[in-house]
Amino acid sequence: MxxxxxxxxxxxxxxxxxxxxxxxxxxxxxxxxxxxxxxxxxxxxxxxxxxxxxxxxxxxxxxxxxxxxxxxxxxxxxxxxxxxxxxxxxYPPPAALEVAQDRLSEKTLFRACGLPTPEFRAIGSKDDLIAAVNGIGLPAILKTRRLGYDGKGQFRLRETADLEAAWDALGAQADTVGLILEAFVPFERELSVIAVRDRQGGFRCWPLTRNWHVDGVLSLSLAPAPQVDTALMAEAMGHARTLAERLQYVGVFALELFVRDGQLLGNEMAPRVHNSGHWTIEGAVTSQFENHVRAVLGLPLGLTTARGQAAMFNWIGEMPDRGAALAVPDLHWHDYGKSARAGRKVGHATICAAEPAVLAARLEQAAQWLQREAQAEPAVSLLREA
Known part of the structure; x- marks a missing residue:
């Protein structure tokens, strides 16, 4: 064939x-x-x-x-x-899919593979929730074990008075999709590893990505992530490889990580191509999408090297004006062809440059036009410090 x-x-x-x-x-x-x-x-x-x-x-x-x-x-x-x-x-194998579908199974696997996580407890009743809050402390986040994504199926408890409201919001799902309480992590930054493993066990990672979220939805990604030393990079990629080999994974996946006091904590694993890897379409030698196709169909993997610097904006709810966006040099526009709807991912744009300072200027230009200066400012500052 x-x-x-x-x-x-x-x-x-x-x-x-x-x-x-x-x-x-x-x-x-x-x-x-x-x-x-x-x-x-x-x-x-x-x-x-x-x-x-x-x-x-x-x-x-x-x-x-x-x-x-x-x-x-x-x-x-x-x-x-x-x-x-x-x-x-x-591919990925159904067993890997099942683990990633359940936050409790996922975090249990992380710990078994040597990746620390925030404290967590399985919740089956309101009494379980009260006991877990007493054990973990506050703030904490009550989540559905299954089906939640992009901030959905979650309730943040900041004080004891929030417990009733949290149970009213999610308690009915304890017997259907299950619940988990996770300690809130006062993290310094969010990183993701986008990795790929082929049918023969060959494994590659793209450079780490720095991510910023708004209301639980990815807003901006920057790659390669600045201010990441070789030790932290090797540790993050090592955790990804351990997980992939334990699951006999084939294809692309994302490992989302928190950094707190220089320590990596496992947040979530996505058993698929991932939003924080969209920058690879224009910003890497081989995109996450092409390498996923290659891995799943048994073809050789492509290089995962970054071509330079890249920043990606997510479009949520509705698409901005295309003409104004395309005036930004080396901006790449992706319209998913979806109708506008609040909270819906409808597209993204990736801005590329050879040097951090050039990307900072282009990102700032795009952010001013988008009126997203506050969201872009941390990334612009990091690029200017590089």
Whole structure:
């Protein structure tokens, strides 16, 4: 079978499936996305099939059409992934997907692999919550163990009086998706490792990414992360490799980390291409999307070296004016083709430069136009200090 004959199957039809298809096409690889909902933005660039996650007849036809299957998001039912894995290669493996779907399993795995985490407790009842607050202390964050993302399914407890409101908000989900209480971390910075492992066990990382969030949603990423020494970089990448090997992972994943007093703490793992790695499309020799396609389909991995400096803005809710954005030198515009909606990721832009000072100037120019100076200021300051 020639490379042009290869077909990638993606469970989910959103923007990540869209960008996977865009990366696959130049390699002569076609993409088919399957999603229970119609109208996913991947349909603009890929063949799509609409079917429920338990429509076994449709899933059988999907399996027969593709050479390997991967995920657009981590909330695909594990039962669907396991069923498909009996018929076609599925990467990352369903076992890795299951671990990443449950915050309790995920943090337990982190600790087993030698990666420290904030304190946490499983919560099954209001009494459990009271005991956990007494044990962990406040502030703390009550989260659903499953299905929450981008700040959803979370409630921050700042004082004891917040306990009733937290249980009213999330307590009903204790018996369905489960709950976990995590200690709030007064971290100094947030970093992510974007890594890829192939079918043969080959492993590569892109440079660490520094991230800033607003209301639990990624707002700005800067790569390579400034003020990261070689020891911290090696430690972060070592944790990512240990996790990948423990899970026999294949494909791209993100490991989100807090830095507190120079120590790394594990926050979350995303078993897929990740928002904080979007800068790699223009900012690295091989993007996270292309390397994910390569890994899943058994092709050699590409280099993960950064081409220079890169900063990425997320567009949330609605797209800004395109014409004004494109006036910024070396700015790359990505419109996902989604309708505007509060809290929805609708696109991003990556700004590149060869030198930190040049990127600082371009980032400042873009931030002024976007009226996001306050969000961009920390990144601009770091670049000017580099």
């Amino acid at each position: 020639s490379r042009r004959d290869l077909v990638l199957g993606v469970l989910g039809g959103g923007q990540l499936a869209r960008m996977l298809a865009q990366a696959a096409s130049p390699l002569g690889i076609r993409t088919v996305a399957l999603d229970p909902a119609e109208g996913g933005c991947a349909a603009d660039v890929a063949m799509t099939r609409q079917a429920a996650w338990d429509d076994w007849e449709a899933l059988q036809a999907f399996a027969e059409q593709v050479d390997a299957v991967t995920f657009d998001f981590e909330n695909v039912p594990a039962a669907t992934a396991r069923w498909l894995a009996e018929r076609v290669p599925v």
